[in-house]
Amino acid sequence: RAMEDLCQGYWYPIYAFLRHSGRSAPDAEDLTQEFFQSLVTGDALNSARRDEGKLRSFLLAILKRQLRDRVRHDQARKRGGARTHVSFDAMEASERYELESKDERDPEWLFHHAWAQDLLAGVREKLRESYLVVGREGVFDILLPFLMWDNEPPSHREIATRIGSSEAGSRIVIHRLRTKFRDLLRNEVSLTVRSPEEIPEELAWLQSVLAGK
Secondary structure (H helix, E strand, O other): OHHHHHHHHHHHHHHHHHHHOOOOHHHHHHHHHHHHHHHHHOHHHHHOOOOOOOHHHHHHHHHHHHHHHOOHHHHHOOOOOOOOOOOOOHHHHHHHHHHOOOOOOOHHHHHHHHHHHHHHHHHHHHHHHHHHHOOOHHHHHHHHHHHOOOOOOOOHHHHHHHHOOOHHHHHHHHHHHHHHHHHHHHHHHHOOOOOHHHHHHHHHHHHHHHOOO
16 A cells, blocks of 8 residues: 555656656656556565665666666567556646646756655645545635745735635634645655655755746
C-alpha cells in the first residue's frame, strides 16, 4: 500500500522528466510504468545509493540510472503483460504536459517543478478533506486563493461577505486555514527528507522552485 501511495503521489514528475527529455507520450508512459514496477519489485531500490538524501533526489537518481542501463530493445517491449500495473491516467498526463510552460530549462528542472506543484496540491487536498468532514467544504473553496501562490487573493472584506462573517472574523478564519496548511505541509515534507533538521531547507527550496528561481 505504501508503494502504491508513492506511485500515485509522484508519477507525474517522472513522466514530465521523460517527456522533457524528448520521449514520446507512449514511450514516457511505458517508462513511467517500468520505473515504478522496478520500485515494486525492489530491483531499483537495491541498486540505488542509500545516501541520496531527499526522496526527490533519490527517485531522480534511480530514474537516471535506469535510463542509462536500459538497452534499446527494451523500449519495444509490449505494455502490460505480467507486470504490475501502476495506476495513473495517461490522458491526464499527456494533457497536463501539453499545458506546461515551454521552458527551455533542462528536464531535471521540470521534474523538480512538477514535484513541488504536486506536493502542494496533495497538501491542499488533505486540507480540503478535513473541511469536508465537518461540512465546510464550501468555505474551503472560498478560502482556497489564500493557499495559491500565483494570484492575488480576494480582499478580507470580500471573503467576509461570502462566508457571512465580519472582516475581523474572516482574518481569523484565514489565519487558521494557513496555520493548518503550514502544519500539513511541514508534515508532508518530513516524509521526504532524512531528518527534521532538513525540513526548513526543503520548505525554502519549495518556495524558490515555485517562484521560478
